[in-house]
Amino acid sequence: MxxxxxxxxxxxxxxxxxxxxxxxxxxxxxxxxxxxxxxxxxxxxxxxxxxxxxxxxxxxxxxxxxxxxxxxxxxxAPEGDWTLCMNVTPTSIECQLANACLSPKGEFQRHIIEAPTPQRLLAEIEKCWHRYRKAWPGPVINLALAIHGQVDAVTGVSQTMPQAPWKEPIELKYLLEEKLGVRVIVDNDCVMLALAEKWQNPASRQDFSVINVDYGIGSSFVINGQIYRGSLYGSGQIGHTIINPDGTACDCGRYGCLETVASLTALKKQARVWLKLQPHSPKLNPETLTSNQLIAAWHEGDEQVSRWVENAANAIGLSLYNFLNILNINQIWFYGRSCGFGEEWLAMINRQTGFNPFDHGDGLRENATQISFGQLTRPQQVMGIGYLYVEEELNSLA
Structure with missing residues (x-):
């Protein structure tokens, strides 16, 4: 018809x-x-x-x-509801308040928290909201939460949250709406980054991806201008693509996932194991090794660290090569603390994807594969999750 x-x-x-x-x-x-x-x-x-x-x-x-x-x-119209945008983990909450047109209000804040239980995490989120409610008593302040791990964006349930000491799902949307009396919307933290790029970067295309390489590795795809989530809201799990079937056990239950090779967690684990076997290690302490120390050692030319980081970059590049051939998305933005390894790290990734048989380099540069570091500030990134309300409003008019 x-x-x-x-x-x-x-x-x-x-x-x-x-x-x-x-x-x-x-x-x-x-x-x-x-x-x-x-x-x-x-x-x-x-x-x-x-x-x-x-x-x-x-x-x-x-x-x-x-x-x-x-x-x-x-x-x-400035009289509309405001949005408190949050990026939430069991150890920190980042906050940026935005007005009705999604312009920032007040200062970006990051709070270190201790949340050994889901109840404590909910209490910390409520505490942040009340802090802003007290400072801005006029407008309605809704919540937009970005959560690491698998999230059911329809029900607002955090299904799994890596780094958390608990394993059970949390009904964030239902519990917070009941407690605070405002609207709550929940999605994955990589969706937050993708929305930030879509709405705040004029250079973003209709099809692109963001890759977040931090303590884990996540991604989000925008296809024809829309976030692609998949029917089970598991789209973007690039960190769980298999690199080596006989490799290290992953938290997901399988072996040899990209995260076990190329995430900051994996690199620190390799470094700690190696350092404990060395009789003398004047620079790095395996018990107190941090991501910043690892990145600094890379820039100082530490031979062993350079080898690990190069292997990690090559593994990411190979995964992206497969990804590019399957979806043919040719604009990719990298975020996360691993970006601190710098241009050489990115060049290694680019070399692995440079053999894409569908990128002919025929002069159509607007269609050529572009792999770059994301340029949005952290407040802009966190504010990305607030655009879920914008897209909901626009969809209601369609």
């Missing part, structure tokens, strides 16, 4: 386009919106009037001297 596209459908689509540009630009004139959306200025005027009547957008006259010659600028 053919689907007929009516004027009403086109109108809704155009409203969506205008709202999307306003969330990206924060403020824009009619002429700017017309240029970005390729919609005529008279049509833009009509759409903005409708959105203003729905109290979704607001017109601001910034310079009274221009009144009569300028229609001012437009922005998302």
């Amino acid at each position: 053919k689907v007929c596209i009516s004027n009403q459908h086109i109108r809704k689509y155009n409203k969506n386009v205008i709202l999307e540009h306003l969330y990206r630009e924060k403020r824009a004139s009619k002429s700017t919106l017309a240029r970005l959306s390729q919609i005529s200025i008279p049509a833009i005027s009509n759409i903005l009037s409708e959105l203003e009547a729905e109290k979704r957008v607001k017109n601001v006259q910034e310079d009274k001297s221009l009144r009569g010659r300028s229609s001012g600028t437009w922005l998302i």
